[in-house]
Amino acid sequence: MKKLTSADSLVTINHYKNLLVAEGIPAFLKNEHFGSIMGEVPFQEVWPELWIENDLDYDRALQLIDAAKLAEESPSAPWKCSQCGEENEGQFAACWNCGVAQEVDV
Numbered sequence: 766m767k768k769l770t771s772a773d774s775l776v777t778i779n780h781y782k783n784l785l786v787a788e789g790i791p792a793f794l795k796n797e798h799f800g801s802i803m804g805e806v807p808f809q810e811v812w813p814e815l816w817i818e819n820d821l822d823y824d825r826a827l828q829l830i831d832a833a834k835l836a837e838e839s840p841s842a843p844w845k846c847s848q849c850g851e852e853n854e855g856q857f858a859a860c861w862n863c864g865v866a867q868e869v870d871v
């Protein structure tokens with residue numbers, strides 16, 4: 766077992782867990798009920814944590830989480846079409862002008 770990440774919100778950490786499970790990576794939460802013990806320990810130490818069952822999944826799981834974090838931070842970054850050079854709003858997955866799909870940097 767290995768700790769993957771933590772977050773200050775149960776919604777976020779549950780979202781990450783669902784992502785991993787959907788990819789076939791067994792994952793579980795710790796400190797799920799952190800709210801009830803707040804005040805007794807420093808806040809940061811009781812953030813809900815996401816753990817994985819198999820250490821071998823660690824690298825892949827981390828990549829999935831990083832991708833999810835990036836998507837959250839820049840949900841609508843504008844992008845430039847590689848085909849026609851048109852500027853597109855971030856919410857469009859394909860160029861509005863020529864229909865070419867957005868190229869995602871990995």
Ligand SMILES: [Zn+2]
Nearest residue numbers: 846849860863
């Ligand atoms: Zn285009």
